[in-house]
Amino acid sequence: MKRVLASSAAAIFLAATSANTYAADDIVAQAKAYTADVMKxxxxxxxxxxxxAAQHNKTIVFVSADQRDSGPRGVAEAVEQAAKAIGWNxxxxxxxxxxxxxxxxxxxxxxxxxxxxxxxxxxAKEQAxxxxxxxxxxxxxxxxxxxxxxxxxxxxGIVTNLATDPLDVAKxxxxxxxxxxxxxxxxxxxxDSTYEIATAKANAMAALVKQCSGCQLLRVEDxxxxxxxxxxxxxxxxxxxxxxxxxxxxxxxxxxxxxxMSPALQQAGYKGTGPLLGVSAGNxxxxxxxxxxxxxxxxxxxxxxxxxxxxxxxxxxxxxxxGAPASGYAAPVHLVTGSNIAFDGGKQNVYDPDNNYRDxxxxxxxxx
Numbered sequence: 001m002k003r004v005l006a007s008s009a010a011a012i013f014l015a016a017t018s019a020n021t022y023a024a025d026d027i028v029a030q031a032k033a034y035t036a037d038v039m040k041x042x043x044x045x046x047x048x049x050x051x052x053a054a055q056h057n058k059t060i061v062f063v064s065a066d067q068r069d070s071g072p073r074g075v076a077e078a079v080e081q082a083a084k085a086i087g088w089n090x091x092x093x094x095x096x097x098x099x100x101x102x103x104x105x106x107x108x109x110x111x112x113x114x115x116x117x118x119x120x121x122x123x124a125k126e127q128a129x130x131x132x133x134x135x136x137x138x139x140x141x142x143x144x145x146x147x148x149x150x151x152x153x154x155x156x157g158i159v160t161n162l163a164t165d166p167l168d169v170a171k172x173x174x175x176x177x178x179x180x181x182x183x184x185x186x187x188x189x190x191x192d193s194t195y196e197i198a199t200a201k202a203n204a205m206a207a208l209v210k211q212c213s214g215c216q217l218l219r220v221e222d223x224x225x226x227x228x229x230x231x232x233x234x235x236x237x238x239x240x241x242x243x244x245x246x247x248x249x250x251x252x253x254x255x256x257x258x259x260x261m262s263p264a265l266q267q268a269g270y271k272g273t274g275p276l277l278g279v280s281a282g283n284x285x286x287x288x289x290x291x292x293x294x295x296x297x298x299x300x301x302x303x304x305x306x307x308x309x310x311x312x313x314x315x316x317x318x319x320x321x322x323g324a325p326a327s328g329y330a331a332p333v334h335l336v337t338g339s340n341i342a343f344d345g346g347k348q349n350v351y352d353p354d355n356n357y358r359d360x361x362x363x364x365x366x367x368x
Contacts, residue, residue, distance in 0.1 A: 027212050031179035038172045038302075038335045041343035045355035047329040051315060052322035054365040058116065059089040060317060061109040065121035066097035066226060070285035071254060071306060072120030074350070075144050078310020079118050085358075086314055086365050097226035099126060099194075106130040116140040116317040123147075123195050124156040132157045140320040142313050148200035150330040160316050160326035162309045166197050166282070168333040169302045170204035173281035176300050176335055177249045183214040188239060190252040192225045198253040201281050205251050218243050228256045236264035240276075250278040255288035258298045265297055272296040284336060289349035293341055300337045303351035311361050318365060 062079050064072040076092055083090040093109055095102035102122050109117050110133060117139055124131060124146040134141055135157030143161040147153055150163045177185050187209050191202035202220060209217045219239070223231050239247060252258065258278050270276050272291075277299040280288060284303025291298035308331060316326055334344070336351060345352030 027178055028183040031175040031183075034171070034175045035179045035335065038175075038333050039337060039340050041340050042354050043332065043334075045353075045357055045360060046332070047312070047357065047360070048315070048327040048364065049360060051327065051364045052319055052324050054086045055318055055321040056087065058317075058321060059091070059112070059114045060116040060118060060314070061112055061114045062090070062092045062118045062120055063102070063105045063109050063122055064092065064094050065102055065119075065123075067092075067094045068097060069121065069225065069254070069256060070287070071145065071283050071304065074306035075118075075120050075310045075313065078307040079313050080310075081307075082311040082314035082358075082361065085362055086318065088314075095122065102127060103130060106134070110134050110137065110139065113137075114139060115321060116142065118313045118317070119143040119146045119158075121145045121195070123197075124153065124158060124161070125196055126194070128156060140317055142316045142320075144309060144313060145195075145197050148196045151328065152326050159320045160328075162312055162316070162330075163197065164282075164302070164304055164331050164333050166200045167204045169281045170201045171208060172302045172333045172335045173251055173279045173300070174205050174208040176337070177209075177251065177279055178212050178215065180299065181215070181248065183212050185209070185212070185215045186218055186243070186246040186248045187215060188218050188243070188247055188250055189220045190250065190257050191220065191222055192253065193222050194224060194226075195253075198225075201253045205281060209251075216246065218247055223257075225254070225256055229260050232257050232260040233264050236261045237267070240264065240268050245275070248275055248277070250276065252278065252280050254283035255280045255285040255298075255301055256283070258291060259285075259287055262291075262297045270297075284351040286349040289336070289341060289346060292336065292338055293349075295338065300335055303334055303336045305331050305334070305351055305353050307350070307352050308355075308357045311357060315361050315364065 062076045067073050080090050093105040095105040141158050143158045145163050147161045152160045189202050192198045209215050273295050280301040284301050288301045344354050
């Protein structure tokens with residue numbers, strides 16, 4: 001098993017959960033109640049309703065870690081829409097899935113001398129020097145999935161980092177597995193330690209699986225998302241050979257591995273309905289929604305409201321331009337399964353909360 005180093009956030013989670021190992025019946029009951037709660041649809045808006053009016057004549061750049069990943073791609077599209085709504089100039093630069101590519105993209109963004117930069121899954125520690133360079137030049141930087149937890153991060157030169165709390169995301173994914181398996185799951189976790197947020201999720205998932213006395217954590221597999229297409233098919237086949245029927249659930253830190261896992265499962269004779277199923281702790285890609293709807297090896301995803309977060313990124317930059325503090329808002333966790341996929345934008349294969357966030361942000365910016 002490849003070792004996944006604990007971030008401070010995941011270490012706190014581990015300390016909080018390691019005190020008790022629950023009896024199977026107890027944790028299954030807790031898991032079923034928690035899962036029902038995080039699956040609720042059409043939740044009302046609980047984010048900001050006031051803030052600074054639109055700041056004018058601004059240019060922002062979206063630096064994407066990898067536009068092949070539906071997460072940063074979806075946020076980028078929403079940031080572009082929100083920038084148009086508030087009246088700003090917008091540009092996208094793609095880091096193309098490599099450390100050198102992300103460094104080059106961030107260098108290009110800084111050279112453009114924009115007013116603001118949005119980081120799309122660009123890890124703040126990986127690119128610490130360039131982010132601080134941007135901040136030192138007066139560029140306001142907002143992150144999306146750039147750190148292991150949401151909120152302001154001035155020590156990294158980041159106004160605020162946007163994400164559903166990764167420990168809540170990890171909990172939702174594991175609790176669904178425990179509830180659905182009635183506390184008898186054989187789990188392999190797929191992560192990518194290049195990203196701090198992925199490490200935090202993986203460690204939190206592993207800690208919670210261990211609290212289920214009837215469950216078994218078979219392995220934590222560290223494999224780069226940038227090489228998913230090449231690695232996952234053979235890796236899945238190897239793990240099937242090694243663990244066989246013991247492996248009943250795959251937990252991932254986003255939906256991408258499932259894009260390439262099904263051929264190996266099909267070849268091994270598994271049906272899309274099981275006995276081996278996948279759950280993603282984050283993302284909510286279009287392909288994931290299709291798999292869940294079609295009962296095609298993936299049972300659930302803890303979907304990020306990427307469009308809503310893109311609009312929030314623009315609002316956070318507007319607050320920073322006006323000299324106001326960050327809103328402090330973090331979207332609540334939401335689990336998408338076959339039973340609730342038709343709600344909150346699911347018909348369009350995306351999680352887009354039905355809470356009028358676009359109109360609320362427009363009202364904040366324009367109506368004064």
